[in-house]
Amino acid sequence: MKNQQLIIIIYIILVVFSIMYATQPLQPLLANQFDINMVQASQFTAVIMFSLAIAPIVYGYVLESICPKKMLFIASVILLVTNLILSYSNSYEMFLTIRVIESLVIPAIITSCMSILANSDKANVKYNMAIYVAATVFGGMVGRVVSGFIATQFGWRTVFLSLSIALFLGLFLIRKLSFEGDTNLTKAKISDVIQILKDRRFVLIYLLMFTTFFVFAGLLNILPFRMKELIPDATESQIGLLYLGYGMGIVVSLLSKKIIKLLKGESNTILVGGVIFTLVNLSFFSDNMLFVFFMLFIFCVGMFTVHSVSTGIANSIKQSQKSLTSGMYLTFYYIGGAVGSVVPAMFYHSVGWDFTVILFICALIIIYSLFFIFRNDFKM
Structure with missing residues (x-):
């Protein structure tokens, strides 16, 4: 059961980090698509980095004690919807606004995943965290490499559609998680x-x-x-x-x-x-x-x-x-x-x-x- 939970969390992390970094190899293409410069295109990744920076400090006040499984599911649903909208974006302003919304829910997903890993199997916390770090790195690599391949073969909009499908599968997996504790975030x-x-x-x-x-x-x-x-x-x-x-x-x-x-x-x-x-x-x-x-x-x-x-x-x-x-x-x-x-x-x-x-x-x-x-x- 614990191995099943670990596999589910790893899958969610892979998908989320793929979504985070999928825009990087597409930046020249998106800059051309929306008629913007490289500084503006760089903001598609920067907004998520900034939210991840303030999350450890802010989330303790905003979320209080909350069930991480519930937070993980709700945040993943929002990310799924926003990612679908990304694939239909037709302007820089619209694309950036959606990425800002995504930047608010991604830290919630990551926080939930870390909390479940740390509290569901306390005997193997260090091992689970090492796996977590490896999964974030692998997700970052897969997101960049695969999005470039999909964009070349099927167009950039398909990148976000395919990531939405992967996240939709993740919603079914999240429901299989048995963890019911609280996330006691630090203030x-x-x-x-x-x-x-x-x-x-x-x-x-x-x-x-x-x-x-x-x-x-x-x-x-x-x-x-x-x-x-x-x-x-x-x-x-x-x-x-x-x-x-x-x-x-x-x-x-x-x-x-x-x-x-x-x-x-x-x-x-x-x-x-x-x-x-x-x-x-x-x-x-x-x-x-x-x-x-x-x-x-x-x-x-x-x-x-x-x-x-x-x-x-x-x-x-x-x-x-x-x-x-x-x-x-x-x-x-x-x-x-x-x-x-x-x-x-x-x-x-x-x-x-x-x-x-x-x-x-x-x-x-x-x-x-x-x-x-x-x-x-x-x-x-």
Whole structure:
């Protein structure tokens, strides 16, 4: 029974993260369809990132104690309806409005899934959460790759219709869940937040992930436009294949403990991951998209190495208030993603590709230099 619940939750996560990221490889196509620029097209992903950033803080006040199964079902129904409407959108304003509505329900679905995983099988929480992380990564990859393929073969509207069908199946699966408990969400008090931010270790790890995800989300968001710039006749299917390297996140997240042991500590692992992540940006000056495609695998290895270790650190520094410290970690992480989904597109649109990559490298050098200086703070 517990395995059935895990499989259902994994399926829902795969579909939801596919919906989140399905627009990325389609951005040049949607920009052309709605006659908008790359900055406006980038907002289709940015709005969801922003909602995920504020959800850990806001949802505790909005939702109080609520049955996660009920919240999961209602939010999934809303997402199904909005996704169907997306496939019939005929203007930028309409498409963006629907994505904003989706951005409000997606955090509710993710929160429900995490709550069910954490409370339905308390003996295997760590294992379930490792599976959850792997599922989010796989969903992000599948959403990008498959949406590109479907758009090339059947048109972009079919992407959202097919995701709606997948979510419709998910509604039947949700009804099979047996979990009936409450989601006791944390209410973030300003005094508690200030207290946590007085600890330099938290500030550093939060800024580290803000910057890292800013660069990661930024590059992956503008990459379809770069490919169209270099290869004007590139199809959405070919653009989608660029995101196959994202799958490295599954491998890294599941092997993180072994990597930490090999590199003799969490601080060393973050620094090695950070150096790899920073240096690989140099390869993006290349005009050879095949070379860029292969380098993206290493890019993802660096990012997910840092992310998987940083998550563990954020949860272990302070034994009390773990839900708040991890919630704040996600807030900084997704704000970095939201800003990264818009600002680099503005740079690319204004000053070109090379200057945008230089921006990424400079930001990473600054934050990883700071982490190197204060690395001894994390020796526990």
